[in-house]
Amino acid sequence: MIGGPSEYPELWEFLESLHCGECLSGTVMAIERFGVFVALDDGPAHPVFPGVGFITYAELSWERFETASDVVQAGERLSCEFLRFDTWNLEARLSLKAMQPDPFQAFAGSVEVGQKLHGTVTELVPFGAFVQVTDGIEGVVHLRDLASAPVEDPADVVHVGDEVAVVVTGIDRLRRTLSLSR
Template identity: 70%
Template sequence: MMGGQPENPELWAFLESLHYGELLSGTVTAIEYFGVFVALDNGPDHPVFPGVGFITVPELSWRFAVASDVVRVGQRVSCEFLQFDTWNLEARLSLRATQPDPFQAFAAAIAVGQKLRGRVTKLVPFGFFVRVADGVEGLVHLRERTWTSVQTPSDAVQIGEEVTVVVTEIDREQRRLALSRRHVSSEHQ
């Protein structure tokens, strides 16, 4: 273990006083490939790291992004406290928790059976993903693609292609959108 209670009593006491969901403000001090360090306004310094606060990459944004697309060094941020990481003696933070989730807003406005237009963003062995709104992607499963059976998704679509799809399932808890091209009538795609 890196620190421990005896060596850093002030830091330990500060971290133990935090509660899940509490809003903490600070300044971004370093951006790494694995996450972002934040010097917290009312927290003590960290003995090793450039900040007591730490945001993992998935907690930076609802959209898939690299850290440098979301924040910059010196930027002021307000984050929700997630947990006290006792191993690294740091406060795990979430920036995305303070922002509205684009998926939930989108899911509230659509219904199963609805047609959507979108762009193919990624091909996977079992199908392909279509971006139907900013920050919202849905999966067209291979078996849902068309009536003809196709060996690989690339036989059917290319990345960047615009397609018409039908919503077959909305899972708000898992933030998953299932789409199909099978139910789209034979009008121009």
């Protein structure tokens, strides 16, 4: 723990005044392998970190990305949603993706189970293959659904970059998952 209310009263008072869902603006100060530090416009300086705001990788974007630098740049101005006060690190946990509509929900409202789609294989994993069916929307084809005969390795039937026809077998809006079959 970095410090309590008596050690950093201005920082504690500021963080306790924030409300879940509130929109906060600031500047990206540092990009690390574990997240992004943001200096908030109305916030005090942080005693240890380069900013009092922090965005985890999971809260940066709805779309898949390799590094945080694919989404934000140091010095960039952002508007983020306040998620919670992290009392251990004395920081405001933020979400950049919450400021934009979830593309999965719009997609899920436009397709139904049994619908045929076309997509591109983006990744092979031990349990199957990920297929991108539209910009930013991927679904998984499990091993059992990759071919009519049993398959032990997805590379035996598909490769990254292959164009494939798939059928929607499940849509979970809460978990944001799309199940597919070939």
